[in-house]
Amino acid sequence: MTPFAVHTLATAPEASRPAMEAAQKAFGILPNLIGLFAESPAVAEGYLGLAGALGKSSFTALERETVLIATSVENDCHYCVAAHTTVTQGQKLDQAVIAAIRERRPIANGRLEALRQFTIKLVQNRGFVSDADVTAFLDAGFTRAQVLETVMGIALKVMSNYVNHIAETPLDAPFRANAWTPRPRAA
Secondary structure, three states, rough: OOOOOOOOOOOOOHHHHHHHHHHHHHHOOHHHHHHHHHHHHHHHHHHHHHHHHHOOOOOHHHHHHHHHHHHHHHOOHHHHHHHHHHHHOEEEEEEEHHHHHHHHOOOOOOOHHHHHHHHHHHHHOOOOOOOHHHHHHHHOOOHHHHHHHHHHHHHHHHHHHHHHHHHEEEEEEOHHHEEEEEOOOOO
């Protein structure tokens, strides 16, 4: 692995500092992932901007986290699964739903399960889903706008999941209680 620095406000490029300060204010800590993103001010700003846009989507908090955690589970991202699990606990979201997603089990709520399945199909097939897949998603009560918002959530997690794979991002102390082990990688 090529080492990547987890920047602090003191070591980060000057242009990354506003994004880092915003993240620290929003999360109460400066997550290691943001410290890694800081290597590129454009990436730090882009990630936080996309996260902000997703927060303005028509999804509920639990629906957004369903997309984000399902994507991270599918991409085997130890960091994002732990981090988002911690976020959901702070938001007091249904932990039975979160446990099902983390364990790759169906969610009892049919609407959320349709969202989880649609997200998984999009990730596994790199966006090439069938008309029947889209229709099943819409029939579960979602909208065409939410088809696009699901793609936006996946795009957000691709950025973080891939950086975490490359940099082997260490879990921040607040996320360690929710550590998650991905599937073993083929050699």
